[in-house]
Amino acid sequence: MTALDHRTAYSGVAPLRTDVASRVTTGLKTVLRALFNRRHIGNLAELSDHHLADIGLLRTDLHQAARTGIVADPTATLATLRRRREEERFARQVC
Secondary structure, eight states, X not given: OOGGXXXXXXXXXXXXXXXXXXXXXXXXXXXXXXXXXXXXXXXXXXXXXXXXXXXXXXXXXXXXXXXXXXXXXXXXHHHHHHHHHHHHHHHHHHO
């Protein structure tokens, strides 16, 4: 047994505070990034349907992403919708 194997009575206090601060910081970053990305949905909405199709999106995808919660990241929704559409298209080509 080494000295590193022993814990003091206060060993759980500091990591707990650090963990809480880390979670709060991570949460704040997540919310701010979601709000920042939500602003850019408007920029995508200004594109033509042809340009949206070039990046694998439909106008309905933008509407669906905009309807997600205020702190939800709309880019994650767009990525999921695009990935599902690609998987469906690939499945149709294989069969």
